Amino acid sequence: xxxxxxxxxxxxxxxxxRQSLTMWQRSLRRLRRDKPTLLAMFTVLxxxxxSLLAPLLSDVMGINxxxxxxxxxxxxxxxxxxxxxxxxxxxDHLSRLLYGGRISLxxxxxxxxxxxxxxxxxxxxxxFYGGKLDDFINWFIITLNSIPGLFLLILIxxxxxxTPLTLVLIFAILGWTGVTRLVRAETYSIKEREYVLAARxxxxxxxxxxxxxxxPNIFSLxxxxxxxxxxxxxLAESALSYLGFGIRAPIPTWGNMLSGAFAYMRRxxxxxxxxxxxxxxxxxxxxxxxxxxxxAFDPKIAA
Amino acid sequence: xxxxxxxxxxxxxxxxLGITFIVYFIMLLVPGDPVSLLAFDPxxxxxxxxxxxxxxxxxxxxxxxxxxxxxxxxxxxxxxxADGEVDAWGDNYGILRxxxxxxxxxxxxxxxxxxxxxxxxxxxxxxxxxxxxxxxGITIGVLAAVSRGGWFDKSTRVLAVxxxxxxxxxxxxxxxxxxxxxxxxxxxxPMGIGNGSPLLPMGGRCPPVRGGCPPIFLRIHFLILPTAxxxxxxxxxxxxxxxxxxxxxxxxxxxxxARAKGLNHSQVWFRHGLRNAILPFAVFLGPTFVGLLGxxxxxxxxxxxxxxxxxxxxxxxxRDYPMVMANVMIASVLTVLGYILSDILYxxxxxxxRF
Numbered sequence: 001x002x003x004x005x006x007x008x009x010x011x012x013x014x015x016x017x018r019q020s021l022t023m024w025q026r027s028l029r030r031l032r033r034d035k036p037t038l039l040a041m042f043t044v045l046x047x048x049x050x051s052l053l054a055p056l057l058s059d060v061m062g063i064n065x066x067x068x069x070x071x072x073x074x075x076x077x078x079x080x081x082x083x084x085x086x087x088x089x090x091x092d093h094l095s096r097l098l099y100g101g102r103i104s105l106x107x108x109x110x111x112x113x114x115x116x117x118x119x120x121x122x123x124x125x126x127x128f129y130g131g132k133l134d135d136f137i138n139w140f141i142i143t144l145n146s147i148p149g150l151f152l153l154i155l156i157x158x159x160x161x162x163t164p165l166t167l168v169l170i171f172a173i174l175g176w177t178g179v180t181r182l183v184r185a186e187t188y189s190i191k192e193r194e195y196v197l198a199a200r201x202x203x204x205x206x207x208x209x210x211x212x213x214x215x216p217n218i219f220s221l222x223x224x225x226x227x228x229x230x231x232x233x234x235l236a237e238s239a240l241s242y243l244g245f246g247i248r249a250p251i252p253t254w255g256n257m258l259s260g261a262f263a264y265m266r267r268x269x270x271x272x273x274x275x276x277x278x279x280x281x282x283x284x285x286x287x288x289x290x291x292x293x294x295x296a297f298d299p300k301i302a303a
Numbered sequence: 304x305x306x307x308x309x310x311x312x313x314x315x316x317x318x319x320l321g322i323t324f325i326v327y328f329i330m331l332l333v334p335g336d337p338v339s340l341l342a343f344d345p346x347x348x349x350x351x352x353x354x355x356x357x358x359x360x361x362x363x364x365x366x367x368x369x370x371x372x373x374x375x376x377x378x379x380x381x382x383x384x385a386d387g388e389v390d391a392w393g394d395n396y397g398i399l400r401x402x403x404x405x406x407x408x409x410x411x412x413x414x415x416x417x418x419x420x421x422x423x424x425x426x427x428x429x430x431x432x433x434x435x436x437x438x439x440g441i442t443i444g445v446l447a448a449v450s451r452g453g454w455f456d457k458s459t460r461v462l463a464v465x466x467x468x469x470x471x472x473x474x475x476x477x478x479x480x481x482x483x484x485x486x487x488x489x490x491x492x493p494m495g496i497g498n499g500s501p502l503l504p505m506g507g508r509c510p511p512v513r514g515g516c517p518p519i520f521l522r523i524h525f526l527i528l529p530t531a532x533x534x535x536x537x538x539x540x541x542x543x544x545x546x547x548x549x550x551x552x553x554x555x556x557x558x559x560x561a562r563a564k565g566l567n568h569s570q571v572w573f574r575h576g577l578r579n580a581i582l583p584f585a586v587f588l589g590p591t592f593v594g595l596l597g598x599x600x601x602x603x604x605x606x607x608x609x610x611x612x613x614x615x616x617x618x619x620x621x622r623d624y625p626m627v628m629a630n631v632m633i634a635s636v637l638t639v640l641g642y643i644l645s646d647i648l649y650x651x652x653x654x655x656x657r658f
Binding site: 139140142143144146147148149150151152154155156158159160231235238239242243244245258261262265266269272276279280281283284287288 | 317318319321322325326329332333464465467468469470471472473476477479480484593596597598600601604615616619620627630631634635638639642
């Protein structure tokens with residue numbers, strides 16, 4: 001009878017434990033059951049890892065992204081020494097794709113974080129202080145958004161002939177408005193809650209209220225917007241580099257590898273297919289991850 | 304209503320002013336000094352160079368230069384020989400009066416007239432895209448909502464995500480490869496159909512003939528590929544929004560009333576549901592239009608469509624700055640107008656909006 005009681009208590013405490021899961025634990029639990037999102041995460045990690053290890057892999061396989069050999073150009077897939085063939089100058093296509101991934105993914109990753117940082121800082125300030133500052137920021141956002149984004153992006157890149165680093169800066173300077181709008185709206189509603197009032201009452205500084213009390217509460221939204229932002233950035237970078245205004249040859253990116261590919265369509269279709277497929281798959285995966293995370297974080301969906 | 308429209312236009316003025324400021328600021332990033340850029344003459348002597356610099360006012364404070372660019376300097380005199388006295392009238396009318404300088408590439412042309420010549424092509428393409436994209440997007444979205452959970456709903460979801468993930472320029476290239484090369488040469492010709500020439504025009508707005516393009520119904524086949532590629536993204540976005548909006552409307556009270564009073568299925572869905580679900584879309588119309596305008600650089604480049612996008616691209620490649628500035632300004636003005644128009648449309652269609 002005693003052991004029965006203990007077992008009951010045990011069951012009760014276990015139930016309590018389940019109820020007291022933190023938001024992150026609950027989200028993680030949901031995420032673990034979401035097969036498509038996990039698969040997408042695995043794919044993106046794989047691409048990232050392959051790109052990071054590009055120099056090592058190229059060395060091991062004896063291929064080089066910049067070594068030209070005009071006599072062996074347009075080699076087809078699975079040819080000797082070049083698993084994915086060669087391009088119009090006889091450069092190894094596989095190693096160019098790997099190195100291209102470094103640039104494309106690296107730019108998207110860095111720019112997404114920088115965009116988020118700028119967007120959060122400005123958005124929280126605008127939402128928290130309101131008034132004239134908010135009006136000014138709002139006007140600036142509306143103005144910036146009234147210039148067609150791609151026009152502005154192409155214009156600045158064409159003028160500056162960017163390196164990967166400057167391209168990241170350009171993306172961040174032009175891209176923060178979306179995050180700012182999101183953060184500003186959330187801040188407006190959160191700053192009226194009781195716990196912010198409580199923090200104010202015990203004399204917390206505005207800075208502390210903003211970054212210790214408000215920002216952590218929109219963390220899940222920010223992660224989702226970060227991931228979705230990356231997919232947009234990969235598309236933008238590839239379009240820019242394809243047009244010839246982004247990162248320029250000989251540095252390979254998935255976008256600029258497509259620049260001349262149409263002209264060689266008859267001789268080497270893989271030059272046109274592979275980079276495009278990589279871009280599409282990566283962007284597709286980021287969308288899936290973003291959607292999956294949104295569902296995982298959503299408190300309205302049962303765990 | 305008129306008051307609302309007027310207020311909306313007045314609200315747009317600070318935005319337009321801000322745009323001119325940003326565009327002018329970006330122009331300052333142009334490498335090289337403006338005198339040699341504008342003069343285009345390496346044999347220029349130093350004193351001529353100085354004279355030109357003073358006439359252009361390149362050493363003036365930024366704000367003064369900006370104002371000159373904005374409103375011109377034909378009403379004031381400039382000191383061109385640096386003797387402390389003004390001696391010549393300015394000859395710049397300012398962009399507010401349509402003076403963007405002269406194009407570098409097309410010597411002596413006013414960028415605005417060049418843009419005006421090309422604007423028709425861009426608008427023609429984008430109207431086609433909007434027509435195709437909106438009608439199919441809305442139809443697909445509604446059908447997906449009606450058959451929620453069914454195979455049609457699921458496949459449109461996949462279509463939407465794929466439409467978002469595939470870069471438009473790559474899709475354009477793929478379409479060109481398929482209709483221009485793969486289908487006619489590798490599939491149809493071996494079957495004895497056709498002679499391997501492209502099924503649809505690979506680019507351009509009409510056959511290269513003298514005296515401009517024929518009326519649109521004679522060259523509709525030129526529109527098919529660019530419209531299809533460009534509309535794909537629009538369909539992807541709108542079908543999903545439409546589905547969500549439709550599903551939200553289903554639960555509204557008036558829908559229950561409609562069902563309760565015995566209307567049949569299609570009347571409930573289309574007369575009551577669709578008409579309400581479609582309302583928020585007046586708001587999306589502006590951003591969609593803006594997206595298309597921005598994307599026109601890519602679409603027009605791939606299909607060599609002779610519109611404003613291609614003009615901008617060519618101007619950037621040849622570093623024709625007055626042309627670029629004019630293009631960006633016009634595109635921005637169109638954008639602002641697009642936003643205003645979509646707000647007004649919303650106010651007209653939704654009587655619940657208060658002015």
